[in-house]
Amino acid sequence: MATRKCVLVLAAVGVLAVGGCASGSTPPVAAPQGASPSSTASATAAATAAKTAPAPAPKTVAPPTGVAVKGCTTDQVNVIVGESSGAAGTLVQEMDVHNTSAVTCTLTGRPFVSVYGKVPQGGGTVEATLGGVAVGQIPSTFGQLGAAATPQNLTHGDYAVFFLKWSQVPVGSKPCDKADGYAFRTPADASVSHLVAFAFTVCGGEVQVSNFMSKSSGF
Incomplete structure (x- = not known):
């Protein structure tokens, strides 16, 4: 009858009943065949590290070959005042243009620039466009800074440069x-302008601007 009783219990509760029939106690759970304590610990540590490791940063992907690169909008770039140079009253200022967007874009030609400063209004002054300062292009005869326009493709984080040129020598009795x-x-964006803070004195009533160039053209 003992044997029959064990068979009935086995059918009811499965594997644990086999141990109960044999010895009256629950057997220990064995590790998987071929595993050792050290290998089990290593696997556990690896699984924990995989769960806690930070996700990799997304990569900037350049446009596929054959796809036209769009012109940079004003909001895709940031202008940083760079190095300056000059002699005999003529000053040249480098301006660095940084692509802060996540996509590749291009700059071709020269930027729109409008000089501003304090203008009388009412009983005080306001910051406004200086109507007495014209903006022209640096001539081709002025060395490398007068070079023709070439497309400057900028991936995320890349820079291009352009230059401002002006005189600090008064002309006749005209004030600076x-x-x-x-x-x-x-050039590709007529919808918005950024104001770049940069104090300078213009004599002769004109500021000249270069085309966009590669960062290696800077001072």
């Missing part, structure tokens, strides 16, 4: 203009 900066806009 004190500028506090300039409005900047890319």
Whole structure:
């Protein structure tokens, strides 16, 4: 009858009943065949590390070959005041244009620049466009800074440069203009301008601007 009783219990509760029939106690759970304590610990540590490891940062992907690169909008770039140079009253200022967007874009030609400063209004002054300062292009005869326009493709984080050129030598009795900066806009964007703070004094009533160039063209 003992044997029959064990068979009935086995059918009811499965594997644990086999141990109960044999010895009256629950057997220990064995590790998988071929595993050792050290290998089990290593596997557990690896699984924990995989769960806690940070996800890799997304990569910037350049446009596929044959796909046209769009012109940079004003909001895709940031202008940083770079190095300056000059002699005999003529000053040249490098401006670095940084692609802060996640996509590749291009700059071709020269930027829109409008010089601003303090203008009388009512009983005080306001910051506004200096009507007495014209903006032209650096001539081709002015060395490398007068070079023709070439496309500057910028991936995320890349830079291009352009240059401002002006005179600090008064012309006749005409007063010089004190500028506090300039409005900047890319050639591909007519919707918005950024104000770049940059104090300088313009004599002769003109500021000249170069085309966009590679960062290696900077000072």
